[in-house]
Each structure stands twice: as structure tokens, then as C-alpha cells.
Amino acid sequence: xxxxxxHAHVEGIRYxxxxxxxxxxxxxxxxxxxxxxxxxxxxxxxxxxxxxGAGFPTGMKWSFLAKPEGIPRHLVCNAxxxxxxxxxxxxxxxxxxxxxxxxxxxSSFALGSNATYIxxxxxxxxxxxxxxQAITEAKNNGWLGKNILNSGFxxxxxxxxxxxxxxxxxxxxxxxxxxxxxxxxxxKPPFPAIQGLWMRPTVVNNVETLAAVVPIMNIGGEAYSKxxxxxSTGTKLLSVCGxxxxxGIYEIDMTQSVEEFIFSDEYCGGIANGKKLKACxxxxxxxxxxxxxxxxxxxKGETRYMNYESLSDGGFAxxxxxxxxxxxxxxEDQCVVRHTMTLARFYNHESCGQCSPCREGTGWxxxxxxxxxxxxxxxxxIDLLWDIQRKIxxxxxxxLGDAAAWPVAAAIRHFRDEFEWHVLNPEESQKRNxxxxxxxxxxxxxxxxx
Amino acid sequence: MSEQPKFKVTIDxxxxxxxxxxxxxxxxxxxxxxxxxxxxxxxxxxxxxxxKCRTCLVEVSKGSEKDPRPMPKLVASCRxxxxxxxxxxxxxxxxxxxxxxxxxxxxxINHPLDCPVCDQAGECHLQDLSYEHGVAGTxxxxxxxxxxxxxxxxxxxxxxxxxxxxYRCVFTADQLTNKREHGILERGDHAEISTxxxxxxxxxxxxxxxxxCPVGALTDKTFRFKNRVWFTKPVDAHRDCPTCSGKVxxxxxxxxxxxxTARKDKWGEVEEWICNDCRFHKKEAKDWVIEGPSRIDRHxxxxxxxxxDTVKQPVYIDRVIGKNPKLLLDIHKVxxxxxxxxxxxxxxxxxxxxxxxxxxxx
Numbered sequence: 001x002x003x004x005x006x007h008a009h010v011e012g013i014r015y016x017x018x019x020x021x022x023x024x025x026x027x028x029x030x031x032x033x034x035x036x037x038x039x040x041x042x043x044x045x046x047x048x049x050x051x052x053g054a055g056f057p058t059g060m061k062w063s064f065l066a067k068p069e070g071i072p073r074h075l076v077c078n079a080x081x082x083x084x085x086x087x088x089x090x091x092x093x094x095x096x097x098x099x100x101x102x103x104x105x106x107s108s109f110a111l112g113s114n115a116t117y118i119x120x121x122x123x124x125x126x127x128x129x130x131x132x133q134a135i136t137e138a139k140n141n142g143w144l145g146k147n148i149l150n151s152g153f154x155x156x157x158x159x160x161x162x163x164x165x166x167x168x169x170x171x172x173x174x175x176x177x178x179x180x181x182x183x184x185x186x187x188k189p190p191f192p193a194i195q196g197l198w199m200r201p202t203v204v205n206n207v208e209t210l211a212a213v214v215p216i217m218n219i220g221g222e223a224y225s226k227x228x229x230x231x232s233t234g235t236k237l238l239s240v241c242g243x244x245x246x247x248g249i250y251e252i253d254m255t256q257s258v259e260e261f262i263f264s265d266e267y268c269g270g271i272a273n274g275k276k277l278k279a280c281x282x283x284x285x286x287x288x289x290x291x292x293x294x295x296x297x298x299x300k301g302e303t304r305y306m307n308y309e310s311l312s313d314g315g316f317a318x319x320x321x322x323x324x325x326x327x328x329x330x331x332e333d334q335c336v337v338r339h340t341m342t343l344a345r346f347y348n349h350e351s352c353g354q355c356s357p358c359r360e361g362t363g364w365x366x367x368x369x370x371x372x373x374x375x376x377x378x379x380x381x382i383d384l385l386w387d388i389q390r391k392i393x394x395x396x397x398x399x400l401g402d403a404a405a406w407p408v409a410a411a412i413r414h415f416r417d418e419f420e421w422h423v424l425n426p427e428e429s430q431k432r433n434x435x436x437x438x439x440x441x442x443x444x445x446x447x448x449x450x
Numbered sequence: 451m452s453e454q455p456k457f458k459v460t461i462d463x464x465x466x467x468x469x470x471x472x473x474x475x476x477x478x479x480x481x482x483x484x485x486x487x488x489x490x491x492x493x494x495x496x497x498x499x500x501x502k503c504r505t506c507l508v509e510v511s512k513g514s515e516k517d518p519r520p521m522p523k524l525v526a527s528c529r530x531x532x533x534x535x536x537x538x539x540x541x542x543x544x545x546x547x548x549x550x551x552x553x554x555x556x557x558x559i560n561h562p563l564d565c566p567v568c569d570q571a572g573e574c575h576l577q578d579l580s581y582e583h584g585v586a587g588t589x590x591x592x593x594x595x596x597x598x599x600x601x602x603x604x605x606x607x608x609x610x611x612x613x614x615x616x617y618r619c620v621f622t623a624d625q626l627t628n629k630r631e632h633g634i635l636e637r638g639d640h641a642e643i644s645t646x647x648x649x650x651x652x653x654x655x656x657x658x659x660x661x662x663c664p665v666g667a668l669t670d671k672t673f674r675f676k677n678r679v680w681f682t683k684p685v686d687a688h689r690d691c692p693t694c695s696g697k698v699x700x701x702x703x704x705x706x707x708x709x710x711t712a713r714k715d716k717w718g719e720v721e722e723w724i725c726n727d728c729r730f731h732k733k734e735a736k737d738w739v740i741e742g743p744s745r746i747d748r749h750x751x752x753x754x755x756x757x758x759d760t761v762k763q764p765v766y767i768d769r770v771i772g773k774n775p776k777l778l779l780d781i782h783k784v785x786x787x788x789x790x791x792x793x794x795x796x797x798x799x800x801x802x803x804x805x806x807x808x809x810x811x812x
Binding site: 387 | 500501502503504505507523524526529548549552553555556557559560589590592614615617633634636637638639640641
């Protein structure tokens with residue numbers, strides 16, 4: 001089932017003519033015949049959940065937007081996609097930019113935003129040009145600007161480049177950065193829906209969420225909600241990387257099992273080079289890593305599916321999260337300690353430095369993990385790591401503290417023997433990897449068929 | 451005039467009525483004593499401060515009368531406003547005490563702990579905090595963070611290694627002066643306080659950043675290494691100043707004025723900002739009209755029992771736990787010294803064990 005990437009392989013879909021020929025901007029035509037409240041209602045009906053990581057229902061978020069008289073409202077598109085392992089928004093913006101622009105026009109109309117911003121990650125420098133070209137094309141064809149489709153609604157879309165900070169993907173930090181300040185997350189409340197950009201009511205949505213508004217308008221919220229399973233409605237983009245045969249972007253309707261997703265030829269095509277699956281991070285670097293056995297089956301022995309509920313089944317003890325869809329697969333040759341150290345270094349580097357636990361704790365965790373990885377660790381370090389992550393998690397302003405704590409916690413929880421092996425065999429651990437352990441042994445590996 | 455609604459909030463089993471819009475921290479300050487969470491970054495006089503240091507985390511066990519659900523995470527009490535019927539746990543919550551211990555540990559791992567040579571020692575909020583909520587040892591085994599030295603002017607000494615990044619001085623510089631020239635560079639654990647391209651801070655009120663700094667990161671260059679704060683006596687004084695209110699606190703030894711600071715209230719916050727002229731240039735007793743000894747209540751190491759009328763913090767332990775604590779040993783019953791009814795300030799010279807015995811007979 002493909003909704004977002006339906007026309008992704010059409011020649012020249014990046015440009016207006018091809019996009020329009022393939023049914024582009026129908027959603028805008030349809031939306032401008034409706035009232036803004038009807039559009040919000042349609043999105044609510046669709047059950048669309050935020051694709052940025054938290055999975056908060058988009059329709060509900062939109063209905064929280066305060067609408068005081070005489071104060072402008074803003075829609076901000078969060079294109080600061082910096083999570084290690086996640087690159088789905090990049091694909092959308094780079095190859096089908098008009099899908100995002102169309103979604104933005106519809107959403108701006110629904111929310112009453114006359115000035116809409118795309119806050120794009122600084123490293124996506126070339127995509128800024130692609131987006132700006134798409135905006136110009138849309139404007140030349142009357143989809144943007146003053147009095148769109150004679151509805152009396154004006155809308156402008158501005159692209160703003162970030163300066164390369166992961167923290168600016170957090171919505172309040174993004175707003176601060178967009179205002180030209182240092183990208184420090186704000187303390188909530190007040191929430192952006194009440195006081196956001198320039199103290200005006202603001203909605204911040206992920207690229208994929210806003211793009212998903214287009215198919216919702218095209219097929220209707222009711223029909224959209226029938227795709228998928230339970231509360232995981234619609235389709236989700238996954239960016240797969242790691243040791244699989246076919247890494248890349250996949251659109252799924254969330255009915256696939258994890259096993260099918262990894263091993264079927266339609267999707268990832270199995271583990272590369274004939275290796276075995278060791279572990280996987282199903283939703284971008286911040287979510288807990290799962291060993292193969294817990295990834296394919298839940299703790300209760302049920303099959304795990306690629307949707308919000310099933311992936312988080314069992315909580316953090318035996319589950320993980322859908323997150324932002326950065327699916328990172330590890331084969332038996334990967335070292336979990338080294339991987340955890342790399343992530344700890346990332347979060348240490350990207351912490352904004354406001355809250356003491358995150359500022360000091362991430363650096364501390366990185367240093368300890370570095371010691372363990374390079375054979376200088378002690379057994380007590382593992383318990384210390386556990387204690388530090390526990391003191392960071394939940395005690396910070398923004399979720400970066402949690403995001404830094406969860407991967408470390410999950411790695412220790414599921415791969416403690418690997419950490420212990422590193423401590424006990426400092427020399428051997430420098431020469432070879434731990435490999436598969438009993439807990440990470442896949443319960444079932446499909447045999448290669450011709 | 452419409453009457454402001456009053457909210458009832460219960461903090462550690464002590465109920466207090468506060469106006470709507472009060473933060474939990476300020477409600478707790480109205481009660482006082484042990485139930486008040488410590489605050490390293492919040493400063494009631496600075497708009498936008500707070501929420502950063504995480505020492506004031508509390509548990510909200512009941513959201514409000516209308517919505518009694520507890521809050522899922524610990525909240526920063528300095529930035530969370532009370533709701534009617536809210537129930538807050540501070541020292542009665544193990545979760546809070548554990549998290550606070552963690553925060554204090556995090557604040558200290560990169561602090562140089564150079565108290566013996568630090569001018570702030572004796573009136574340092576981080577010292578108080580680690581004394582009250584910290585642990586004796588450290589589990590940190592790595593080199594502590596260091597910074598390149600930076601000169602930010604003739605009056606203010608910056609020790610970046612001691613900084614806990616509370617942002618108080620940034621807010622002060624932003625809100626007292628019209629130029630934005632003092633802020634944070636870099637991010638994460640290599641973030642540092644700095645001025646615009648290393649320029650010196652030059653403003654009539656910039657000296658106040660010394661007073662708001664909870665640690666010894668910003669100290670007075672005119673007082674540097676001159677004396678320990680507990681050897682100097684604080685007296686309140688004023689002068690007719692054209693720029694500020696002129697109400698200051700002089701730190702004297704004999705007739706010599708060692709240091710001039712703003713007056714601080716019992717939470718260690720400046721009452722009125724003072725200008726650089728008063729702070730750095732009027733260092734003679736004849737410049738000032740001395741009002742009398744300052745009332746010191748927070749920093750016990752400064753008062754050392756030498757001052758009349760020191761205000762003791764109220765003790766609420768019986769109300770917090772709902773009964774009188776059962777003491778294993780009441781020291782006052784066994785020991786002759788350390789009797790609470792003996793006022794040390796009324797004894798001439800150093801106290802002698804006879805002083806206590808004499809009193810006992812009375």
C-alpha cells in the first residue's frame with residue numbers, strides 16, 4: 001500500500017508539471033471547498049499520528065491550537081531531521097517536494113496560518129534549493145501567495161535553515177531557533193499551541209505528518225483510518241539502514257510483522273552477507289535497542305508487528321518504540337558496546353547544556369562507555385551507567401535527556417553479558433566482537449529460498 | 451477590583467493558601483523550613499529564570515481538586531504553578547530525594563571543588579546544596595572540565611570551571627542593561643559564559659552579576675583574595691547615590707570596608723540592584739551611613755552565632771510526618787553544651803562549658 005510514495009518513481013516528479021499530471025494539488029482544490037474546521041475534523045477522523053517520534057494524534061494537536069482574535073497563528077514544519085538512522089523526510093523533500101508543499105498549503109488553510117515556515121536542518125543545504133524551487137513553482141501556478149483559488153486566504157511558505165543542532169528538532173527549541181535565538185528548549189507550559197513562535201499560537205508538525213495530510217484529503221479521513229491496524233492508521237515511511245540486503249526508504253501500512261519486514265524480498269531482503277540478525281533499533285537512535293528474539297516476538301510469545309502498539313508492547317522492559325522510523329539493523333558482527341558508546345557521544349555532543357543532569361550526565365556516560373569499549377572498564381561501571389541513566393531520564397526539560405538515557409538503559413538491560421565480557425576480557429575485546437549470544441539468537445531465521 | 455482567587459496547596463502535608471499563579475516553589479517558600487526545595491537557577495527577580503538546574507524537582511501526587519491525577523514526571527517546582535487542591539511531595543518523596551541527589555552529583559562532577567581558594571566559599575549556594583543534599587564521595591573518575599581563561603573586565607573575575615550554567619547572570623545582563631553582550635557560547639558540557647567577542651563588560655549595573663551568581667564563577671576583583679567572607683562582618687548601610695538606591699551591605703573588618711554587595715533576602719536573592727560605583731569604588735567607611743548589623747539567616751557559616759537576632763529556620767518535622775519524631779537520643783538532655791536556650795551572642799567572648807552549666811542552674 002503506497003500513499004506517499006505512490007508516484008515516487010515517476011520521471012520528473014520533483015517538478016511541478018509531472019507532479020500536477022499525477023494528481024498533484026487535488027487535495028488543495030478539495031480542501032478549499034471545505035471549511036478549516038471540516039479539514040481538522042477529517043484529519044481527526046483519519047487517526048493520523050505524528051510521524052516525528054512521539055506518535056501524538058495530529059488531529060488532536062490541531063484542535064488544541066488557541067485561536068485568539070486578532071493574533072496570527074503559525075504552522076511550522078519540522079524538517080530538522082537529525083536523528084541518527086532516520087532519513088525519511090529527506091527523501092520526501094528531495095524527491096517529492098511538492099507533496100510537502102501541498103500538505104503545507106492544506107494544513108495552513110486548516111489552521112489559519114498565513115505565514116508558514118519550514119525549519120530545515122542545516123546539513124540539508126541542497127534540499128533548501130529544491131524546496132524553494134517547488135515553492136516558486138507552486139506560487140507561479142497560483143497555489144500560494146495572495147487569495148489562493150479565490151478563497152480570500154493568503155499563505156506564504158518560508159524555508160529557514162538551521163545551523164546544525166540536533167536539539168533544534170525539539171519543537172520549542174526549534175521555535176527559539178526560528179526566532180533567531182539560541183536553540184534552547186523552552187519550559188512547558190505554556191505549550192506552543194498557546195504561545196509558540198513569537199508568542200503566537202503555533203503548531204509544529206513533522207514533514208511526513210504534513211505530507212500525509214494530502215492522501216487524507218484525497219481519499220478521505222474515513223478511508224485513511226481503515227488502512228493500518230487499530231490506532232496505527234495510514235502508512236508510515238521507514239528508513240532502513242544497517243546490515244540488510246536492501247537498505248532504503250519503505251512505505252508500509254503497518255500490518256507487516258517485523259520478521260516479514262526484515263526478511264521478505266519485498267522489503268529489506270534479509271541480513272546481508274549471509275549473517276544472522278543480532279539486534280535492531282526499530283525507531284531511530286533514541287528508542288531502546290531490542291535483541292533479535294524480543295524483536296521478532298513479544299515477551300508473551302506473540303508475533304511483533306511494525307506498528308506503534310506492537311513495537312511498544314511490553315513497555316521498555318521487553319519492548320521499544322516506533323519512534324521516527326529509523327530502522328537500524330545489526331548483524332552478528334556488530335558490537336553493542338561500541339554502538340552504545342557512539343550514541344552516547346552523539347547525545348553528549350548535542351545536549352544543549354541547560355539542565356544539569358543531561359549536560360553533565362551524557363558526558364559522564366560517554367566517558368564510562370569509552371573506557372569499557374577500550375578495555376579499561378570495571379564491573380562497577382556497568383551499574384554506575386545504569387544509575388546515571390536513571391537519574392537523567394525524566395528529570396530534564398526536553399526529551400533529549402530521555403533519548404540519551406534510553407539507548408544506554410536498553411543496551412545494559414538486554415546485552416549485559418556483552419558489557420561484562422568487555423570488562424572481563426579487555427584484550428580479547430579489542431580484537432574481536434562478542435558475536436551472537438544466547439539471548440540474541442534469532443528464534444527463527446528463514447532459510448534462503450531460490 | 452476583582453479579588454484574586456486563592457488556591458489551597460499541600461506541600462509535605464502542610465497546607466497553605468496562595469494566590470492563583472504562584473509557583474510551587476514560592477508556595478513552599480511561604481511555608482519555609484525544610485519543605486522548601488533548593489533552587490540554584492531560579493531567581494524571583496529575573497524574568498524567565500528557573501527550570502534549568504533541576505534541584506527543585508518535586509513530585510506532584512495530586513494534580514488538583516478537579517483533576518486528581520498525579521503528574522507523570524517530577525516537575526521543576528520553580529516553573530510549575532499551583533492548582534487548587536494540589537498535593538506536592540518534596541522531602542516526603544523518596545523519588546524526589548533520589549533525583550535531587552543525582553542532580554547534586556551531576557553539578558559537582560565537573561566542579562573544581564577549589565573552595566579553599568574560592569572567594570565565594572562561605573556564601574556559596576552550591577556548598578549549601580551539597581552539604582544538605584549531596585553525598586560525601588564522588589563516583590566520577592575522569593579529568594574535570596577546564597576552560598581557557600577569559601578576562602571580562604577590570605571588576606569582574608570569571609572562573610568558568612566553577613560555573614554551573616544557571617543562566618542567572620545572562621538574564622541579569624539582559625534585563626538590567628539594554629545591550630545584549632553577555633551570554634552562553636557553545637553547547638552541552640562545553641558551554642561557557644562569555645561576553646561579546648571577549649570584550650569586557652562595561653555597564654553601570656553589571657556588577658550585579660556577581661551577586662546573582664550562586665557559585666564562585668563571577669567574583670569581585672576588588673575583593674579577590676582579600677579575606678574570607680566569614681571573617682568579615684556584614685552591616686547594612688546606605689548612601690545618597692545618583693544612580694541606584696544606595697542601599698547596600700558592607701562587609702567590614704574593624705573599620706575597613708572589604709566588600710560592598712547588594713542586600714540579600716533570606717533566599718539569598720538580591721533585594722535591590724546596586725550600581726558599580728557603590729559596589730567597586732566606595733570602599734571607605736566614611737562614604738556610608740551605617741545602619742547596623744545585617745540579619746543573616748541563610749548562611750550559617752557567616753553568622754557563626756555571632757550576630758544578634760539571627761533568624762532560625764522554622765522546623766516542621768512534626769507536621770511533615772504527622773507526629774513528634776522519636777529521637778534515639780536527645781542530645782540536649784545528655785550534654786551540657788549545645789543547649790538551644792543559651793543564646794551564644796549574649797555571651798561575652800568565647801563560650802565556656804561553665805556558661806552552659808550556669809545557665810542550667812537558673
